[in-house]
Amino acid sequence: MDAHYRPEIIEPEAQQHWEEKQIFRAVEDPAKPKYYCLSMFPYPSGKLHMGHVRNYTIGDVLARYHRMKGFNVLQPMGWDAFGLPAENAAIANDVAPAGWTYANIDYMRGQLKRLGLAIDWSRELATCKPDYYRWEQWLFTRLFEKGLIYKKMATVNWDPVDCTVLANEQVIDGRGWRSGALVEKRDIPMYFMRITAYAEELLSELDHLPGWPERVKTMQRNWIGKSFGVEIHFPLSPSPAGARGEGGEGEAEPVLKVFTTRADTLFGVTYVAIAAEHPLAQQAADGNPELTAFINECKQGSVAEADLATMEKKGMDTGLKVYHPFTNEAVPVFVANYVLMGYGEGAVMAVPAHDERDFAFAKKYGLPIKPVIKPEDGDLAQPLAEAYVEHGVLFDSGDFSGRTSAEAIEAMALVLKNLKLGGKRTTFRLRDWGISRQRYWGCPIPIVHCPTCGDVPVPDDQLPVVLPEDVKIDVGSPIKKMPSFYQCACPKCGGPAERETDTMDTFVESSWYYARYACPDNASAMLDERANHWLPVDQYIGGIEHAILHLLYARFFHKLMRDVGLVKSNEPFANLLTQGMVIADTYFREAGDGKKQWINPADVEIRDGVAVLKADAQPVRVGGTEKMSKSKNNGVDPQALIDQYGADTARLFMMFAAPPEQSLEWSDAGVEGANRFLRRLWKAVHEHVEAGISEAYSGGDLPTTAKDFRRQLHQTIAKVTDDIERRKQFNTAIAAIMELMNALAKLEASDAASRAVKQEALEAVVLMLSPIVPHICRTLIKALKPGARMVGSPWPAADEAALARDEIEFMLQVNGKLRGKLRVPADAAREAIEAAALASPELQKFMEGKPAKKVVVVPGRLVNVVV
RNA sequence: GCCCGGAUGGUGAAAUCGGUAGACACAAGGGACUUAAAAUCCCUCGGCCUUUGGCCAUGCGGGUUCGAUUCCCGCUCCGGGCACCA
Numbered sequence: 001m002d003a004h005y006r007p008e009i010i011e012p013e014a015q016q017h018w019e020e021k022q023i024f025r026a027v028e029d030p031a032k033p034k035y036y037c038l039s040m041f042p043y044p045s046g047k048l049h050m051g052h053v054r055n056y057t058i059g060d061v062l063a064r065y066h067r068m069k070g071f072n073v074l075q076p077m078g079w080d081a082f083g084l085p086a087e088n089a090a091i092a093n094d095v096a097p098a099g100w101t102y103a104n105i106d107y108m109r110g111q112l113k114r115l116g117l118a119i120d121w122s123r124e125l126a127t128c129k130p131d132y133y134r135w136e137q138w139l140f141t142r143l144f145e146k147g148l149i150y151k152k153m154a155t156v157n158w159d160p161v162d163c164t165v166l167a168n169e170q171v172i173d174g175r176g177w178r179s180g181a182l183v184e185k186r187d188i189p190m191y192f193m194r195i196t197a198y199a200e201e202l203l204s205e206l207d208h209l210p211g212w213p214e215r216v217k218t219m220q221r222n223w224i225g226k227s228f229g230v231e232i233h234f235p236l237s238p239s240p241a242g243a244r245g246e247g248g249e250g251e252a253e254p255v256l257k258v259f260t261t262r263a264d265t266l267f268g269v270t271y272v273a274i275a276a277e278h279p280l281a282q283q284a285a286d287g288n289p290e291l292t293a294f295i296n297e298c299k300q301g302s303v304a305e306a307d308l309a310t311m312e313k314k315g316m317d318t319g320l321k322v323y324h325p326f327t328n329e330a331v332p333v334f335v336a337n338y339v340l341m342g343y344g345e346g347a348v349m350a351v352p353a354h355d356e357r358d359f360a361f362a363k364k365y366g367l368p369i370k371p372v373i374k375p376e377d378g379d380l381a382q383p384l385a386e387a388y389v390e391h392g393v394l395f396d397s398g399d400f401s402g403r404t405s406a407e408a409i410e411a412m413a414l415v416l417k418n419l420k421l422g423g424k425r426t427t428f429r430l431r432d433w434g435i436s437r438q439r440y441w442g443c444p445i446p447i448v449h450c451p452t453c454g455d456v457p458v459p460d461d462q463l464p465v466v467l468p469e470d471v472k473i474d475v476g477s478p479i480k481k482m483p484s485f486y487q488c489a490c491p492k493c494g495g496p497a498e499r500e501t502d503t504m505d506t507f508v509e510s511s512w513y514y515a516r517y518a519c520p521d522n523a524s525a526m527l528d529e530r531a532n533h534w535l536p537v538d539q540y541i542g543g544i545e546h547a548i549l550h551l552l553y554a555r556f557f558h559k560l561m562r563d564v565g566l567v568k569s570n571e572p573f574a575n576l577l578t579q580g581m582v583i584a585d586t587y588f589r590e591a592g593d594g595k596k597q598w599i600n601p602a603d604v605e606i607r608d609g610v611a612v613l614k615a616d617a618q619p620v621r622v623g624g625t626e627k628m629s630k631s632k633n634n635g636v637d638p639q640a641l642i643d644q645y646g647a648d649t650a651r652l653f654m655m656f657a658a659p660p661e662q663s664l665e666w667s668d669a670g671v672e673g674a675n676r677f678l679r680r681l682w683k684a685v686h687e688h689v690e691a692g693i694s695e696a697y698s699g700g701d702l703p704t705t706a707k708d709f710r711r712q713l714h715q716t717i718a719k720v721t722d723d724i725e726r727r728k729q730f731n732t733a734i735a736a737i738m739e740l741m742n743a744l745a746k747l748e749a750s751d752a753a754s755r756a757v758k759q760e761a762l763e764a765v766v767l768m769l770s771p772i773v774p775h776i777c778r779t780l781i782k783a784l785k786p787g788a789r790m791v792g793s794p795w796p797a798a799d800e801a802a803l804a805r806d807e808i809e810f811m812l813q814v815n816g817k818l819r820g821k822l823r824v825p826a827d828a829a830r831e832a833i834e835a836a837a838l839a840s841p842e843l844q845k846f847m848e849g850k851p852a853k854k855v856v857v858v859p860g861r862l863v864n865v866v867v
Numbered sequence: 868g869c870c871c872g873g874a875u876g877g878u879g880a881a882a883u884c885g886g887u888a889g890a891c892a893c894a895a896g897g898g899a900c901u902u903a904a905a906a907u908c909c910c911u912c913g914g915c916c917u918u919u920g921g922c923c924a925u926g927c928g929g930g931u932u933c934g935a936u937u938c939c940c941g942c943u944c945c946g947g948g949c950a951c952c953a
Contacts, residue, residue, distance in 0.1 A: 043953050084952065156951075167951040219871050219948075305949050309868040357868090430950095437951065505951070545947055547871075552950095580872090583946070625945080631952060656892075657879060663872085663946060670879060670893045677892085679906095727883065735881075735891035742891090811887050816934040818887060856933055858886055866933045 001689055001783040005682035007646025011775040015116055023791050024118045026074035028533050035071035036534045037063040038514055038573075040542030040550075041078045044104035045085055048111045049628045049635030050654070050666055051543065051582040057651045057772075058579060058660050058730075059541045060117045064771035065724050067118070068795040074534055076517040077112065077119045079105050081128035082442045082506045084167060085630055090441075090473040097441040098469035101128060111639065116647045116775055118791075125520045127509035128441075132516065134464030135526035136508055137446040141457035142564050144447070148194045151455065154434050155277075155303050155342065158186035162475050165438045169631065171302040180593065185299045187277070190436035190502070191445060195556050199224055199428045202555055211575030213661070216547045223548050225429025230263035230413045232349060233421040234272060234322035234331065256280065256322045256333070257345040259427055263416075264408040265351040267397035268372040270362065271332045272322060272349050273315060277341035280333065284318035291316055291335065298337045313338050313361055325421040326398060326412075336361070343431065352387065359387035372397050373405065433553065435505045440477035442503030443467070450490035450497040459491050465499065477501065510550055511557035514540070514572055527566045540573040543581055544661075545627060551576070577728055580663035584634040586623035587611055598623075598633035601666075625665060636666050648773035649675040655730040655772055677738060678776055681769070684741065685762055685780045693784060696763055697756035706754040709747050710802050713761045716740045718798040720768050730772065737765055759784070764796040811862035812837055814846040822863070830857055837863040 002009075018024060028034075039059035042052055063075040079101075086097035093100070105126060112119070125132050143149045157166040161179035165188075170177045195202075203224045206217045233255035256272060274281055276298035285292045294316045301307060315336040322331050338357070339348055352362035353371040362369050373392040374380045380388055391405035400408045417423035436445065444465040446458035458465055468485055471478040479485045480501045490497035518531040542550075551573075558572040587599040599620050604611050611620050628635040641650050653674035658664045702710065716736045723733035744761055747754065763784055770777035770790050778790040805826055810833065812820040820842025824833050834855055837843055847867050854866040 040953095045953090080953070165951075168949095169952045215871055222870050223949085225870095303951090306868080309949085311868095433950080439951085506953075507950095510953080543947090543953095544872080546953080548948060549950065550953080581947070627947075629952075659880090661872095662880095664879085665946095667879075667893095673892050683907095722883080729883085731879090732881070732883090732891080738891055809887090813886085813934075816886090816932095821887080854933060856886090858934095862886055862934095864886080864933055 001686055001779075003686055005679045005776065007648060007678075007775065010779045011116065011646050011648070014775040014778045015113060018116075018118070018791075019113075019121075022122075024073075024075065024120050025122055026072070026076075026120045028530060029072045032070065032072035034534060035063070035066040035073045035539070036537045037066065037073060037075045037539045038517070038537045038541070039075075039077075040540075040546065041080050041510070041513060042108065043080045043083055043085070044101055044108055045630045045635075046104050046107070047635070047637045047639070048108055049582070050584075050638055051579075051628050051635075053115065053638045053650060054582055054654050054660070054664070055541060055543065055579055056112065056115060056117055057654050058577065058728075059539075060115075060119075060651075060774075061655065061724065061730060061771040062539055062541070062728070063118050064774060064791075065795065067791065068767070068771070068793060070794070073118075074123075074517070075117070075119050076123040076520075077117070077121065078123075078125040078513060078517070079127065080506065080510050080513075081105065081126045082503075082509060084169075084439065084441070086441045087439065087473055096469060096471055097473065098128065101126075101441075114642055114647060115651065118774070123517050123520050125513065125516060127443075127506075127513065128467075130464045130466050131523065132513075132520075133443040133467075133509065135516070136443055136504070136512070137458065137463050137465060138460060138526060139512075139560070139564070140446055140504075141460070141463075143193065143560060144455075144457045146564075148197065148560065149191055149435075150194065151189055151191055153187045153342075154190045154192075154436075155185045155187055156438075157302050158184045160184055164476055166302075168302060168304040171304070171307075174301050174307075177595070180595075182300055183302055185301070185303055188438075190434045191447075192432040192434050193556075195433045195553075196428060196430055198556055198559050199226070199430050201559060202430075202552065205555070205571060209571060209574075209576075212573075213576060213578055216544075216551065216576060216578055219547050220552055223430065223552065226426065227261050227429070228424070228426050229259055229261035230409060230416065231257060231259050231422040231425040232263065232266065232325060232416060233257055234325060234349070235421070236320075236322055238323045238330070239328050255421065256347055257422075258347050258349045259344050259425060260349055262351065262354065262405075262409075263412045264391070264394060264400075264405040265354045265372055266324075266326065266349070266412060267394070267400070268351040268353045268370045269324065269331060269349045270352055270368045270370055271334050272347060273334045273336035273339050273361075274318075275339040275341035275346040276335055276337065278335075278339075278346045280320060280347075281318060281335045284320050284333075284335075288319070291318060295335060298335065308338060308340070311337065313357065313364070315361060315365060317365075325416060325419060332367075334365075344427070353384055354387055354389055356387045356389060359384070370396070376404070433505075433556075435508055436502040437505055438477060438480075439503055440467075440471065440473065440479055442506060443509060444479075445500045445502050445504055447500040448488055448490055448497045449500065450493060450495060452495060453490055453492040453497075456490055456492050456497070462491065467503070477503075507550060507553050508557075511553045512561065514554070515558075515561065515567060527561070531566070532568050535567055536569045536572055536574045539575045539577065541577045541579060541660075543627075544578040544663075545581060547578060577660060579660050580658070581627040582636075582664050582666050583625050583627050584636055584666040585625050586632045586634045587620045588623055589613075589620055598631070600633050601636060628666070641668065641671060645671060645675045646775070648678060648776050652678065652734065652773050656734045657731065659729045659731055677741075678773065680745075681741065681765070682776065682780070684744065685766070685783060688758055688762055689783050691750075691755075693786075694752070694756050694759050696760035697753065700753060702753050702757065703749055703751065705747060705749055706757045709743055709761070710757050711805065712740060712743055713757070713764060714798045714802040717764055717768065717796050718803070721795070721798065724771070733768075734772065737768060740765065767793055767796050808860055810837065810860075812840060812843055813862060813864040814843060815866060816864060817846075819843060819846045830859070833857055833863060838865065 039055050063073050067073045081101050086101050089100050090097045157171050159166050159176035159179055161181035171183050236254045276295045285295050315334040318333045320333040350358040352358040352369040371380050375392050394400050394403050394408050413424040444467050446465050448456045450456055486499040486501050488499050514537055515527055515531050518534040519528045522528050554572055561567050584601050587604045588596040603614055605614050611622050613620050653671050719736045720733040723729050766777045766780045781788050781790050807823045808826050810822045812822055850867040852865045856864040
């Protein structure tokens, strides 16, 4: 074998071999347990970044490990190919989004192959291809017919200068990113998926996902936000004395509905707040120019929840009154900018004494603050300095005074129900999923608008509705100006009609791709029996940033597909590994018009503590440290690293840098060390092979040094196995192997038995490293064992007998402080250990002759004496 | 603002179920080899002190415990998500 490690030779050789022999092609095989290992597919933004390398190496390690453990492994790859950046790039570079996307896919596929991933490339898919999205359109028509997709008005960000809808990302400080115009809220019709119909199941099934991280399940639970509360109706006109609730059936009087989880505070209501778009607000604004102006002001700004939550809370009295359902007192109605139409009832009851936000609002507008809840064991100091938001005991609440919050909620709900003014209700924070996008580069929504038949889904035999790819992009979607696309005949009546020109949210494509990988070649059905063979995904790996939206939508889609008979399982992903983000510094310069131009960290260097652009040596401004992304241009391309050191070094370095779940601030400090380790490994195998290979040790007497080393070897095998399989923490597995190699280098014995142990160790090390650094290991295993193949070799097993030890070292503590150590026979009894510890000079010294009050013996670990 | 995480030497990190804080690396310093450099190998490497020993130390302030990086309470700062970035 070559005396030098040459990744530039062995890596292409290995990759060519894997590709030619189709080593990683997955074929359904009922004889073997299956293992479907899936990493989240990339958006083809142009180049890979370090986050991709991390994600796909983690997946590859797990896929290759399970292959060695005897599983039939499927690891596919594809492209989340529709999306906004393609349109932006198209405008910037005057190219079509399709061409830009396909070119990026070709380049990035080459980069992925250069990483040596054990992927079945025959299953590759791209979501922008009609043979993929036609099935999404097909399912859309099924769901539309089932009533699971419906149309309603929804609020979007509107750029009044460019006359386009903006993504939240494109609204910067309330202005359109390109035009700089103040963004407005505008209501437009959109299609919605009824995810709320599955809210209960999406919530309860989380309890049956033991393979998911607790934090992700917590985030999803909070997002779904099931809450038990009370719906309360505030009548719009006062009740004639005693008449409330005695109206006949069907004579529902006009009311303002609110929902609250704190019905116990009902007697503390001093106003109600409604959204600017609420019909009552519109009604009150008629002939009230001041209120009209305020309502218009509320319509400014973005629709993003983060913006709404942080903006200044403003309101205005409408002059309207509603009437308290119990006391019949008049309650003023305010329009408030923090209340959203389309979320709940678009109205909330306000109790300043017991809600922080209402308290601040009441102070600002001089509204009364009326406390009605006090702590069980005391009184409130009045006037209140801040809202008292805890549960407690009611007072000044009519017949309900003296009851606890919990009792009062039950009792009030019952009374409200009898009055036909509300009652108990369970609500979800989760809202239906608006899937319409007014963009070009997405999957066309398969609906035809007919003046006589209404919204007609496109029939199966007319699918797919193909998105034209040869287009020119400027402001707005080109298919909206393309009669050849939208003019059509109504599928029902044959009359002239127009095609829907909105496309679908790209989250729709990524909600079912994992299933399509099972049968990407099926031209006559969305999924077939192969989907049930492979699903659910055994291990899903992707960034923590997808903890809520993507993962919730994919779970929802799985249930939709189950309920139309496409899959049998309830959940798509049995085990989830949420990779921490690779983050990097962001740098920018402000152009004359105040817009930020983001500069890649690779083009920046720090001189005398100042960040400057390498090209002109002039300073740049430092932004935050954020996840690598195209929009902030802080993605670090792994290509230079791979070109210089090879794929194995890049993979090893990434896995050694930090545990997978932890976020990682990018730095290439330490790459040298990873490469150095691989060179040392190569050298160690080379020297051993030059001295003559032997059979691996399989029994017989060993010198003490070899026996001790062999114990460490098998401890390492046990640890590495546990680290990869259970803990999914690769940095400690690598560290353990490094320690073993350091010990091997110090093992000087050259007798036959010791050499057999060295052979055993090197074979085991090479096999244990092969999921992480497959190229070098493929060459090394061939050198160690002529005729051996890396792919197909079994994972090393720890030899229990080798793990046995004669003595154990105990830590000795006095009052919890380490004072000494003690070696005792491994089979020593507790009493003997305690006696030996108390007799030791170290403990004697620190006990200073005082008697032991207590002796704690932790088996196999330590003795702590309390004096 | 709300929800979810994180913080340990100069740096990345380790300590897996409450039991030796800093494994394994990087950087730095010293040395060997070399005409020289690179590469390689060896040594030192949390802070302080009265240095064969001791004290302090895991973002900050409290608490529980024989014992806390680990559990609880209250903060600070950083990262992610907030429904049209993906």
